[in-house]
Amino acid sequence: MKHATIVNNQTIPVSEIPEISYDEFFELNAGFITESVETHCVNYFGYPAGEMTKLICCIADDLHHVIYVSSCRVNPTGDLPSLSVNLFCFEKFEREIHENFGIGFTGHPWLKPLRYAHNRKDKTQTIANYPFYTIQGEELHEVGVGPIHAGVIEPGHFRFICNGEQILHLEIQLGYQHRGIESLLLSRSKLSEQVQIAESIAGDSVAGHTLAFSSVWESLCGFNATEDIHFSRTLALELERIAVHTGDLGAACADVAYQLGSAVFGRLRTPIINFLQEWCGNRLGKGLIRPGNNTFPFTPDLSKRLTEVLHVFEYQFIEMNDELFSMPSALSRFERTGSVSLENMVSIGTVGMAARSSGLKRDIRSSHPHSLYGTLQHEPIVKRHGDVYSRLQLRKQEVPQSITYIRELMTSVPEYHPEPVPMGPLAPGSFAISLVEGWRGEICHCAVTGNDGKLLIYKVKDPSFHNWMALAMAVRNNEISDFPICNKSFNLSYCGHDL
Amino acid sequence: MLGHIKILYHEGKQFIPDVTKAQVPGVFKGRPVISTAKVNEQELVDLCPLNAISAGPVTLDMGKCSFCGECARQFPQKIEFTTDYKIATNSRESLIIREGENQPVGINPLLVRKEIHDLFRNSLKLRQVSAGGDNSCEWELNAANNVQFDMGRFGIDFVASPRHADGVVITGPITENMAEPLQICYDATPDPKIIVLVGTDAISGGMFAGSPAIDRSFLDKYHIDLYIPGNPAHPLTVINGLLDLTRKTK
Ligand code: SF4
Numbered sequence: 001m002k003h004a005t006i007v008n009n010q011t012i013p014v015s016e017i018p019e020i021s022y023d024e025f026f027e028l029n030a031g032f033i034t035e036s037v038e039t040h041c042v043n044y045f046g047y048p049a050g051e052m053t054k055l056i057c058c059i060a061d062d063l064h065h066v067i068y069v070s071s072c073r074v075n076p077t078g079d080l081p082s083l084s085v086n087l088f089c090f091e092k093f094e095r096e097i098h099e100n101f102g103i104g105f106t107g108h109p110w111l112k113p114l115r116y117a118h119n120r121k122d123k124t125q126t127i128a129n130y131p132f133y134t135i136q137g138e139e140l141h142e143v144g145v146g147p148i149h150a151g152v153i154e155p156g157h158f159r160f161i162c163n164g165e166q167i168l169h170l171e172i173q174l175g176y177q178h179r180g181i182e183s184l185l186l187s188r189s190k191l192s193e194q195v196q197i198a199e200s201i202a203g204d205s206v207a208g209h210t211l212a213f214s215s216v217w218e219s220l221c222g223f224n225a226t227e228d229i230h231f232s233r234t235l236a237l238e239l240e241r242i243a244v245h246t247g248d249l250g251a252a253c254a255d256v257a258y259q260l261g262s263a264v265f266g267r268l269r270t271p272i273i274n275f276l277q278e279w280c281g282n283r284l285g286k287g288l289i290r291p292g293n294n295t296f297p298f299t300p301d302l303s304k305r306l307t308e309v310l311h312v313f314e315y316q317f318i319e320m321n322d323e324l325f326s327m328p329s330a331l332s333r334f335e336r337t338g339s340v341s342l343e344n345m346v347s348i349g350t351v352g353m354a355a356r357s358s359g360l361k362r363d364i365r366s367s368h369p370h371s372l373y374g375t376l377q378h379e380p381i382v383k384r385h386g387d388v389y390s391r392l393q394l395r396k397q398e399v400p401q402s403i404t405y406i407r408e409l410m411t412s413v414p415e416y417h418p419e420p421v422p423m424g425p426l427a428p429g430s431f432a433i434s435l436v437e438g439w440r441g442e443i444c445h446c447a448v449t450g451n452d453g454k455l456l457i458y459k460v461k462d463p464s465f466h467n468w469m470a471l472a473m474a475v476r477n478n479e480i481s482d483f484p485i486c487n488k489s490f491n492l493s494y495c496g497h498d499l
Numbered sequence: 500m501l502g503h504i505k506i507l508y509h510e511g512k513q514f515i516p517d518v519t520k521a522q523v524p525g526v527f528k529g530r531p532v533i534s535t536a537k538v539n540e541q542e543l544v545d546l547c548p549l550n551a552i553s554a555g556p557v558t559l560d561m562g563k564c565s566f567c568g569e570c571a572r573q574f575p576q577k578i579e580f581t582t583d584y585k586i587a588t589n590s591r592e593s594l595i596i597r598e599g600e601n602q603p604v605g606i607n608p609l610l611v612r613k614e615i616h617d618l619f620r621n622s623l624k625l626r627q628v629s630a631g632g633d634n635s636c637e638w639e640l641n642a643a644n645n646v647q648f649d650m651g652r653f654g655i656d657f658v659a660s661p662r663h664a665d666g667v668v669i670t671g672p673i674t675e676n677m678a679e680p681l682q683i684c685y686d687a688t689p690d691p692k693i694i695v696l697v698g699t700d701a702i703s704g705g706m707f708a709g710s711p712a713i714d715r716s717f718l719d720k721y722h723i724d725l726y727i728p729g730n731p732a733h734p735l736t737v738i739n740g741l742l743d744l745t746r747k748t749k
Contacts, residue, residue, distance in 0.1 A: 116676055118712035127676045147680045150659035152627045152640045155677060176676045179631045180712030193548035196565055196706050203635025203731065260503055266645045267513050278525025281580070284635050286730060287567050295572070316509060323502045495633050498676075 089349025208438025352441015358386030462496030587740025
């Protein structure tokens with residue numbers, strides 16, 4: 001065997017991941033990706049192992065519900081053949097490894113810095129002199145936007161090459177939000193502090209990232225979460241999905257100057273996040289999910305309250321959607337705008353709702369079910385056109401689906417376990433992986449512990465890591481004035497990418 | 500058209516009539532109150548993941564606190580979070596809550612620069628800069644402008660360009676990579692201008708304090724006009740803070 005085969009949230013000794021030569025590693029993982037669209041790379045990273053760098057690649061097989069983990073040890077001063085030459089889904093991962101360790105990847109289409117991490121190998125590279133792709137031509141001009149944007153949003157730089165009003169090419173430069181999350185998770189010693197850092201990876205995906213972190217931690221400690229813990233987490237994740245999808249529909253309305261839609265969807269998010277506050281004291285659900293612990297019991301009162309909230313919400317949500325999606329002036333802005341083909345989505349390794357909007361069925365809730373998704377028998381909603389319209393339609397349909405799941409979950413609320421079971425220490429010399437389907441898509445956290453039981457590396461991958469490229473593809477040949485609506489239809493995370 | 504009228508009818512009036520008196524639903528972690536009960540202070544200090552608590556006398560620094568509620572859960576007889584969301588202030592010192600005290604936190608009018616009242620009383624345009632913010636404070640700042648909280652009715656808005664702004668609102672711990680863009684943005688804002696820090700990350704670095712990837716030197720150079728704590732700050736905290744700063748006169 002050249003790889004280990006594990007399931008979601010499983011821990012294995014690092015020694016059980018076969019260490020093969022880079023050539024074999026290359027062939028094996030390239031083979032997995034080319035074999036089927038059901039296999040995709042969920043994480044690929046390096047960490048120092050003495051003088052050498054150890055590379056670990058995790059490929060999820062959605063059909064067989066397993067993850068293939070392989071590893072190799074390479075010399076960081078050398079150059080390696082690049083997987084990205086033919087398989088663009090490795091493009092970002094190789095750039096990250098290059099940035100952190102200095103390993104060259106020959107044939108890589110553009111081995112540029114990824115996020116200007118504080119611990120990057122080459123400190124002479126600074127964010128102010130990013131090497132943008134350029135095209136020379138009399139008719140062409142460049143448009144630079146950011147890092148600070150017009151709205152109240154996070155920073156990132158967009159560089160467009162346009163022919164008149166038409167976008168030929170967009171390059172997205174990120175890294176402004178880099179806070180050093182991964183190294184802080186290693187250097188902080190209290191779990192209560194680490195979990196708060198995980199909670200802040202992306203403030204719009206609090207449930208998603210905290211769940212992934214808690215799952216990795218519990219898996220490494222050999223802790224089996226009780227039913228009530230799983231219940232709270234599943235519920236929080238679906239509430240987060242409803243809240244953000246609703247807000248995104250409002251943002252899309254704002255971008256096509258549809259005032260009523262923007263106002264109604266904007267305020268419809270409030271009862272959902274206010275419910276989170278009633279439950280745990282924070283509108284974004286911070287503090288709700290903790291490893292090995294159910295801090296906020298879901299009481300019968302809360303259950304009654306949520307039933308009422310959803311009842312009113314659902315009616316108003318549907319009413320507003322019916323209006324929006326029957327308005328020719330809005331539809332003409334959504335339809336055939338920002339399309340990405342299925343072929344391109346597969347090639348760049350897109351995940352989550354962006355992938356599903358282009359006909360690519362990627363949803364961890366059904367392919368690698370965690371928490372209570374096994375019992376919910378989730379069937380992903382899939383759209384075909386891959387345009388702004390599809391991505392909005394997907395949200396419109398996923399929200400009622402989440403409401404159905406929440407109602408189903410609330411029919412049997414598990415008994416609350418007030419006393420947290422103490423968790424043991426982290427298993428030494430081990431590797432753990434957790435995949436979670438956040439509202440944006442697949443979140444992947446991986447951890448490796450040393451022989452002393454301390455974390456050697458903690459690796460976070462937000463779905464935005466894959467999906468920013470999809471946005472760059474989406475805007476090609478569109479009018480630059482349609483960029484905001486394309487961008488909003490993806491709503492990707494800057495801080496989740498930059499870490 | 501008929502559909503629109505129906506929706507308007509169903510929506511009814513959504514705005515909060517008086518944002519200075521609104522109640523927040525359910526559990527809310529607002530201004531903490533520390534009792535004089537005797538507890539093992541060292542344990543209390545050690546438990547806080549963000550080093551926001553100090554002993555002898557027990558104090559809690561809201562500028563460092565992430566409002567995770569852990570201290571109140573483990574020491575309910577000592578620390579309690581009230582639903583008082585008016586916790587914005589213009590003095591860093593006022594963010595520190597002392598044991599045995601139960602005083603509202605607010606603006607000290609004596610510390611407010613004169614031009615703030617003179618110029619920004621009826622209109623305040625702000626440029627927001629997220630410098631490593633995790634999009635939670637940004638989300639709440641946007642919410643402050645939605646139809647419910649409707650901060651715009653007071654003449655307070657976020658604007659697209661620093662050239663049109665009367666001040667800069669900073670979220671996030673200020674990453675090294677955002678230090679220069681923040682400075683450029685601040686320099687581009689015409690005088691007189693204010694600086695507002697929103698969220699624990701911006702006020703003290705929060706859980707990122709000491710991270711090698713952040714650079715907070717910008718804050719050493721200028722006077723901070725308003726601290727709005729929270730993780731994230733609640734829209735009502737934001738609105739009341741800005742109103743009190745610009746409208747409360749001596
Ligand atoms: S609520 Fe604040 S003071 Fe209390 S433990 Fe959490 S961070 Fe520390």
